[in-house]
Amino acid sequence: xxxxxxxxxxxGSPSPGRRRGPRPSIALVPVRRADGSVAEEHVVVEEPLxxxxxxxxxxxxxxxxxxxxxxxxxxxxxxxxxxxxxxxxALQHCADVPPEAAxxxxxxSLVPGASLVEEHAVRVGLVTSACGVCGKATLAAIGGSxxxxxxxxxLRAELVLSLPAGLSAGQALFARTGGLHxxxxxxxxxxxxxxxxxxxxxxxxxxxxxxALRFRRVPxxxxxxxxxxxxxxxxxxxxxRAGIPVIASVSAPSSLAxxxxxDGGQTLIGFVRERAFNVYCGAERFSL
Numbered sequence: 001x002x003x004x005x006x007x008x009x010x011x012g013s014p015s016p017g018r019r020r021g022p023r024p025s026i027a028l029v030p031v032r033r034a035d036g037s038v039a040e041e042h043v044v045v046e047e048p049l050x051x052x053x054x055x056x057x058x059x060x061x062x063x064x065x066x067x068x069x070x071x072x073x074x075x076x077x078x079x080x081x082x083x084x085x086x087x088x089x090a091l092q093h094c095a096d097v098p099p100e101a102a103x104x105x106x107x108x109s110l111v112p113g114a115s116l117v118e119e120h121a122v123r124v125g126l127v128t129s130a131c132g133v134c135g136k137a138t139l140a141a142i143g144g145s146x147x148x149x150x151x152x153x154x155l156r157a158e159l160v161l162s163l164p165a166g167l168s169a170g171q172a173l174f175a176r177t178g179g180l181h182x183x184x185x186x187x188x189x190x191x192x193x194x195x196x197x198x199x200x201x202x203x204x205x206x207x208x209x210x211x212a213l214r215f216r217r218v219p220x221x222x223x224x225x226x227x228x229x230x231x232x233x234x235x236x237x238x239x240x241r242a243g244i245p246v247i248a249s250v251s252a253p254s255s256l257a258x259x260x261x262x263d264g265g266q267t268l269i270g271f272v273r274e275r276a277f278n279v280y281c282g283a284e285r286f287s288l
Contacts, residue, residue, distance in 0.1 A: 007193050007194055007212060007217055023045065023047060023066075023103040023104065024045055024065065025044070025045055025065050025066045025173055025197075026044060026173060026177055027042070027043055027044075027045050028040050028042055028043075029041060029043050042176045042177045043177055044177045044179040044180050044199050045065055046062055046064060046199045047062070047063070047104055048060050048061070048063075048104060049061050049063050049065075049072075049104055049105070049106060050104060050105045051075075051076075051108065052105060052106070053107075053110070053116070058108075061203070062199070062200065063198055063199065064173075064197065064198045064200075065103065066197075066198075067211070068093065068103075068106055069093075069210070069214075070206075070207045070208075070210030070214060071198075071203055071206050071207045072108060072210070073209075073210035073214060074205070074206030074207060074208070074209035074210030074211075075203075075206040075210070076088060077209065077218070077241065078206055078241045078242060079241075080117055080241065081116050081117055082116070082117065083114070084114075088110065088111070089108070089110050090108070090109050091107070091108045091109075092106070092107055093106055093107075094106065094107045147240075147243075147264075148265045149221070149240060149264055150219075150243065150265075151285070152188075152221055152223075152244075152245025152246060152267075152285065153188035153223075153246065154287040155286045155287065156286070156287060157277075159190055159224075160248055160272060160277055161272065161277065162190055163184075163190075163224065163226040163248050163272060164226070164250055164272055164273065166184060166190065166192050166226070167228065167250075168182075169192075170182070170184060173197045174197060179199070180204075181198060181199070181201035181227070181228045182196065182197045182204055182227070182228045183195070183207070183225065183227045183228070184208065184225070185208050185212065185223050185225055186224045186225075186226060187222065188222050193212075193223065194212060195208065196208045201230075201235065202232075202238065204227070205227065205235055205238045205239070206238065208225075209238065212242070218242050219243025220242050220243050221243050221245065223246075224247075224248060225239050225244045225247045225248070226249070227247070227248070227249045227250075228249070229250070230252050230253065231249040231251070231257050231268065231270060232257055233254060233256040233259075235249075235257065236253075236261045236264070236266065236268065237260060240264040240266060245265070245266055245285070246269070246282070246285065247267070248269040248272050248277070249269070249270050249271075249272065251270065251271065253268055253270050253280055258280045261280070261282065262281040266281070267282025267283070268280045268281050
């Protein structure tokens with residue numbers, strides 16, 4: 001399985017890749033070990049990112065710096081604040097901020113005539129790196145804006161079992177810190193299309209969806225999403241919004257994640273390890 005094929009633009013050239021943002025993604029800190037020795041260790045950076053719509057402060061999310069514009073692009077789309085992906089205009093890091101906030105503020109604009117979906121704008125406020133839907137007014141908003149996905153690819157066990165290696169092969173920051181989640185999009189033939197790391201698992205998903213949006217590849221009807229850690233309902237919701245039919249994880253899903261995936265026609269797979277995995281719904285996509 002190839003694990004390094006990026007999205008390609010309309011001219012067929014490679015994606016620009018995941019350029020590090022203006023803020024560092026890792027930091028070197030002193031530690032004292034159990035034997036009394038002193039050393040330095042790399043740790044993942046967690047910092048706030050403020051998103052502004054024009055001059056209005058829209059939300060603040062905790063994230064690992066890097067791919068910030070893809071994160072914002074993906075978040076606004078997967079959280080349903082945009083009626084259409086095409087409604088989003090320009091995104092850029094804001095230069096008119098105090099030095100201590102440099103690189104931590106992104107300004108977005110909408111195309112003429114577009115506006116935010118107000119029933120989802122209740123998300124405005126503080127969003128932690130641990131929760132993808134903090135601030136939702138009601139659980140009724142979780143699945144209402146995401147359509148049922150298309151059939152997507154036929155699955156074989158060999159493909160699913162190859163996904164963890166394809167994910168871990170791209171986790172450069174995790175290899176240095178041991179402290180990040182990751183998400184990766186794969187084609188039906190196992191090629192890795194995009195990968196992102198972040199202190200928040202839902203942020204990693206938003207980053208890869210944001211990259212796909214940047215290259216106008218959404219909806220992602222023929223892809224598989226592989227995530228580290230558990231699969232909560234917020235991961236399924238984001239994947240469903242992006243049209244992703246298959247979600248796999250190295251850990252367990254929650255009951256609400258299973259319900260939401262089943263409702264959306266998705267395949268949800270957990271505990272993908274060594275030579276085994278569990279299919280919680282959507283087993284009809286598997287071919288013998």
